[in-house]
Amino acid sequence: MHADSALPLDGITVVSIEQAVAAPLATRTLADLGARVIKVERADGGDFAREYDHVVHGTGAHFVWLNRGKESLAVDLKTAEGRDVVQRLIARADVFVQNLAPGAAARLGFGAAELRAEHPELVAVDLSGYGTGGPKEQRKAYDMLVQAEAGLIGITGTPDTPVKTGIPTSDIASGMYCAQAVLAALLRRWRTGQGATVEVSMLEATVEWMGYAMYSQMYSGRQPARMGLSHASIAPYDAYPTKDGQMLIGVQNDSGWRTLVTSVLEAPQLAEDPRFTTNVLRVEHRAECDAAVAAETARWSTVELDERLAQAGIPAAQVKQVADVVADPQLRARDRWRKIGTEHATVDALLPPVTFADVEARMGDVPAFGAHTRALLEEAGVDADELLRRGIAAGPR
Structure with missing residues (x-):
């Protein structure tokens, strides 16, 4: 590693109103690459992925996986004061990401068109289940539901039993395309000075991954069979x-x-x-x-x-089995594990799969709920004590 090497996104600030998996994975990817990521959470409990379980020394496994290296700002976006704080932070940011329910961001004043009218250099990304328009625009879009709509469940499993994948494939696919889009938009902004309005759909990301199965069906007229561990075109x-x-x-x-x-x-x-x-x-x-x-x-x-x-x-x-993977000698030989902090303990975390020869990914700590609220309120230039006292903002529990 070179002592003076910089991570690719050093100096880039991302504000994200995010929850669950898809958007948090996108912004964690950006944080690993050096971006400053400000995670906006609900003041009454935060990202609900925090409470999926408490298996990682009291913190949810999903949350530890998806939120290292971020700053947690807990504010009530239903209040004008809470929205004002986030607007002030976005005004100084390079990227804004959100994966709220369809239409919710725009109703709160965080629609991409509105934000970019005020900040044309901003990269504004909306990540949703089905995209804007169309009959499914307003539908809830959990990972399993999107896997079903995209046909993935239809080709996964055995001839007798369809199954979803063992990991949240639709969330991951859309999160990765979201991060990729941000990088492309920032590169274009470097050339032109203009930001971007970007939309990422979980359905479309998953259908893209259907690839060969989709083309096979379109041009053979036959639904690809569920083959279990077997392969339709190869034996043994x-x-x-x-x-x-x-x-x-x-x-x-x-x-x-x-x-x-x-x-x-x-x-x-x-x-x-x-x-x-x-x-x-x-x-x-x-x-x-x-x-x-x-x-x-x-x-x-x-x-x-x-x-x-x-x-x-x-x-x-x-x-x-998963325990075997954790102990995999290939990962150990390549020195892929690092220590990161969480609210209650230090834990192991895997380096991201992209390796730069001259600089290592920034493996930041997983933030406690509202851990950075006071500092971010002060950075935004508002009365931190007042907002905390009134419950418009929340600090660590």
């Missing part, structure tokens, strides 16, 4: 039993098939089996192919088979 591609567990194996070409059955599984007769000589034939005879592979993989332990597959260059992986 699934979980196969070992003596003590299972291994995922994915063979994507015919030479890989021959290597798998001869060098790894020591079953050369399968290489010549006329049902399996090409991928098209293996897909056509998927059940027989899977059964033949499973009979051979069951001869080894998981660790033994994993090593044999790795040495032969066959794509494979163990099915790990």
